[in-house]
């Protein structure tokens with residue numbers, strides 16, 4: 280009995296501080312944002328008071344932001360484009376990261392750490408500096424301010440987020456499984472598709488989430504490498520907050536983005552679970 | 559009997575070290591053949607070369623008379639049961655067992671039927687939709703076996719397949735293994751470092767040591783007539799007495815054992831007067847009796863019980879002889895009403911027949 284209570288105390292002591300942190304800095308801001316999306320913008324940015332001081336003054340709650348969002352195609356189009364760009368970036372990252380991760384995972388032990396270090400090395404220099412470097416690289420090729428430049432930049436920045444979870448997964452595969460498959464008649468191609476690939480699905484899922492979700496919120500890369508026509512949701516949100524200073528509208532956009540991401544993630548999880556059941 | 563597998567002078571070196579050193583052997587069709595040897599003696603290396611995962615540096619491996627050099631593992635009609643089972647964790651039991659047939663591109667209904675038959679053979683019909691992590695060690699072992707056998711390979715290689723099982727389950731699996739091998743008539747090459755297992759299962763055993771084959775024969779011959787010191791020591795228990803040949807006749811040897819005096823032994827190949835070696839004699843060949851008992855045996859020595867090991871059916875007595883040598887003797891506990899015959903410190907005599915044991919050179 281005493282041991283049980285001791286365990287419970289330990290659990291609270293260990294879990295408490297991070298729990299409180301999340302509550303305070305994740306849940307609370309989210310709630311503030313939800314409320315903000317139903318309010319009026321302040322005159323010079325910020326929010327208009329929830330309880331107007333006198334008649335004629337703006338304030339209180341409104342669904343105006345949502346009405347605008349759902350009545351104009353442009354938002355739907357930008358959302359769709361953003362999801363398309365994010366999905367494509369994720370796919371390109373996956374196709375490029377898989378061979379890299381496989382190469383590292385199949386290298387001798389003593390060389391793996393060095394190779395992983397090389398993959399994360401770009402993080403050592405500033406993100407903006409690296410994106411500007413791409414301007415210099417792409418300039419002479421007439422690629423700057425195009426959709427391709429944006430995708431290139433997005434893939435470049437997010438590639439390590441795909442490589443690392445994939446490597447972590449592939450490295451854990453027991454090599455004797457491949458021997459067994461080969462012994463039982465599987466050619467190289469079948470060994471990959473029937474053993475390595477299905478076993479790496481968890482790595483693919485986490486890598487995809489780590490690329491897809493941040494790409495949806497990105498604004499610096501499209502702004503620097505893309506043209507004005509290549510705005511993504513992230514640019515709209517940033518513009519709402521920092522450009523036109525309409526906080527409620529920006530909050531609404533961000534909230535809609537979160538809802539869409541959750542919907543996509545939910546659908547993916549559901550599909551994965553169904554796939555596993557059938558397999 | 560026709561040889562299905564032939565290994566001719568195969569050597570495999572890692573650097574300067576020869577893990578398999580000039581090994582030759584042949585396995586007959588339908589045989590249960592065992593490679594027995596201590597850990598590190600090269601059993602797995604030899605098996606991997608047969609399966610095709612590794613190539614000999616010298617020598618050749620033939621299957622059904624055809625040289626296997628250059629044939630990839632997936633093209634050899636040889637399947638392996640790995641010690642760790644190597645079941646595919648993302649596939650059900652049925653999918654695991656179906657794998658070799660799928661790779662052989664058999665039609666779906668045939669796969670279905672044969673998987674059902676194979677699972678019935680290993681008593682796992684009701685587990686067909688389970689995943690490997692839901693199975694016990696013995697069940698995993700059965701799945702691995704069914705998977706290795708289902709496509710009827712010409713040769714099934716088993717690398718210490720029972721090593722991870724506890725003693726009781728091991729014995730059960732041994733019995734099933736023998737039955738299955740006999741029923742299917744598939745040639746088994748079985749690897750183990752456990753000599754009782756090898757003796758119990760095999761038609762023939764190759765005893766390996768440090769990359770070489772020390773002796774290759776039927777279990778009873780290996781046990782009864784070990785060819786050298788290593789085999790005698792590795793297989794079962796054995797008393798080893800340093801000895802020198804005093805006189806050799808076709809009827810037998812007269813050995814000079816330091817501290818013990820003259821000992822009579824059966825004739826041995828090439829044993830000439832003056833040769834030195836050991837007299838190997840198994841504990842069950844050594845009689846133990848009270849000092850006053852009349853034993854009509856040529857080799858008879860007095861001593862004292864130093865220790866004994868009671869294991870139920872038999873007791874092994876460790877006897878210190880008056881001369882200082884130490885001999886182990888086995889006594890069956892089958893006399894009615896008796897569980898123990900001697901106590902530590904009892905004076906006894908030990909004796910063995912003049913034609914028991916064997917003189918081994920070196």
Ligand SMILES: Nc1ncnc2c1ncn2[C@@H]1O[C@H](COP(=O)(O)OP(=O)(O)O)[C@@H](O)[C@H]1O
Pocket residue numbers: 572577595596597598599600601602603604
């Ligand atoms: N790939 C390898 N490189 C270097 N040495 C090896 C390799 N494989 C096996 N060996 C060595 O060869 C010897 C025999 O190994 P192995 O065939 O696995 O023995 P066993 O299966 O009888 O226990 C061991 O000493 C082992 O260290």
Ligand SMILES: [Mg+2]
Pocket residue numbers: 598601602603717
């Ligand atoms: Mg081994």
